Amino acid sequence: MIFQQILAFFSDPANWSGADGIPMRVGEHLLYTLVVIAIAAAIALPAGAIIGHTRKGSWIVINIANASRALPTLGLLTLMVLLLGLGFAPAAIVLVILAIPSILTAAYAGVKGVDPGVVDAARGIGMPEWRILLGVELPIAAKVILGGFRSAVLQVIATATVAAYIALGGLGRFLLDGLALRDYGQMAAGAILVALLALVADGLFAIAGRFVGRHQRRAMPRRPMRQAAAADETTTRVIRVGGAEGDA
Numbered sequence: 001m002i003f004q005q006i007l008a009f010f011s012d013p014a015n016w017s018g019a020d021g022i023p024m025r026v027g028e029h030l031l032y033t034l035v036v037i038a039i040a041a042a043i044a045l046p047a048g049a050i051i052g053h054t055r056k057g058s059w060i061v062i063n064i065a066n067a068s069r070a071l072p073t074l075g076l077l078t079l080m081v082l083l084l085g086l087g088f089a090p091a092a093i094v095l096v097i098l099a100i101p102s103i104l105t106a107a108y109a110g111v112k113g114v115d116p117g118v119v120d121a122a123r124g125i126g127m128p129e130w131r132i133l134l135g136v137e138l139p140i141a142a143k144v145i146l147g148g149f150r151s152a153v154l155q156v157i158a159t160a161t162v163a164a165y166i167a168l169g170g171l172g173r174f175l176l177d178g179l180a181l182r183d184y185g186q187m188a189a190g191a192i193l194v195a196l197l198a199l200v201a202d203g204l205f206a207i208a209g210r211f212v213g214r215h216q217r218r219a220m221p222r223r224p225m226r227q228a229a230a231a232d233e234t235t236t237r238v239i240r241v242g243g244a245e246g247d248a
Contacts, residue, residue, distance in 0.1 A: 006192070007184025020173070022193065027195065030171035032160045036092055037153055040099035046144070048107025052141075053133045061108045068101040077162055091163040098159055099152040106148020110141025143212045150205035157198045161190075171197070 010013055016022055051057045073094060079100070080090035114137045122132045164172030174190025177183070 002184060002188060005183075006188050008190040009185045010206060019034060025057060025169060025171050026175055026193065026197065029157070029160055029171045029194075030090075032091070032095070032163060032168075032170055033153060033156045036099055036156050036160070036163065037149070038153060040096045040103055041149070043096070044104035045107050049111050049133060049141075051137060052108040052111030052113075053129070053137060055112065058112075061104055065101045065105050068098065073095065073159055074165070075097065077165065081166055086166050088163075088168060089233040091160075091166060094162070095156050095160060099156050102152040102155065103148045104146050105147075106151075107141070110148075111137045111142030113144065114140045140216065141200040143190045143209060143216060146205065146209055146212055150202065150209070153201050153205070154198050159203060161194060178179065 014021075018024070048061065051061060076097065077090060077094045080093050084090050084093075111133070118136060118140065119132060122136045127135070159177055160170055161172030162172045164176040171190050171194050174186050174193065178186030178188075178190060
C-alpha cells in the first residue's frame with residue numbers, strides 16, 4: 001500500500017512543478033545546505049587549521065566536538081525562534097552549530113597530522129609560518145579536511161528538514177505536510193528524496209577524495225622536500241669551502 005502511494009506521488013506531474021514541486025524543494029534544501037556549510041567553514045576551517053598548526057588550544061576542539069553531541073536540535077531551534085522569531089536565521093544558526101564540529105575537528109586533525117619533517121624542511125628554507133600553513137600543511141591535510149566537510153554536509157542535509165517546522169521550505173515540507181494531511185506516501189517520498197540527496201553528495205565527496213588523494217601523491221610534499229634538499233646541499237658546500245679555507 002505504501003509503495004503504491006510513493007509511486008503515485010512521484011508519478012503525479014503536479015509534484016514536479018510549481019513552488020511546492022520536487023525541483024523547487026530540492027533547490028531550497030541545497031541552498032540551505034550550501035549557505036550553512038559556507039558559514040560553518042568560514043568559522044571552523046581557519047580556527048581548526050591555526051590550532052593544529054600552533055598545537056595550542058586543542059581543548060577547544062575536544063570540548064566543542066563533545067558538546068555538539070549533547071545538543072538537541074529541535075530544542076535549540078525552538079530557543080532560537082523564541083529569541084529571533086521566524087525566518088531563516090534561527091534554522092541557519094542551529095545548522096551551523098551542527099556543522100562546525102566536523103569541519104573544526106578535521107581541520108585540526110589534518111594539520112596536526114602533517115609530518116613534522118616536512119614542516120621543519122619548510123622552515124629550513126625560510127618559509128614564514130603563515131605560508132607553511134597555507135602552502136604546505138593545508139594541501140597535505142586536504143583529504144582529511146575534505147572528510148570533515150563530507151560529514152558536515154551529510155549531517156546538514158539530513159537535519160535541514162527541521163527548517164519546515166518554522167515555515168521554511170526544503171524537503172522537510174514533504175514530511176511535515178504529509179504528516180499534517182496523513183499522506184504517508186508524501187512523507188515517505190520526502191524521506192526518500194533526502195536520502196537520495198545525501199547519497200549523491202556522499203558520492204561526489206568520494207570522487208573528490210580520490211582526486212585529492214591522487215593529487216597529493218603526485219605533488220605533496222615533493223616541492224618543500226626538493227627545496228630543503230637544495231638548501232642542505234648548499235649548506236654542505238659552504239661548510240666544506242669554509243673548512244678548506246680554514247685548513248689552508
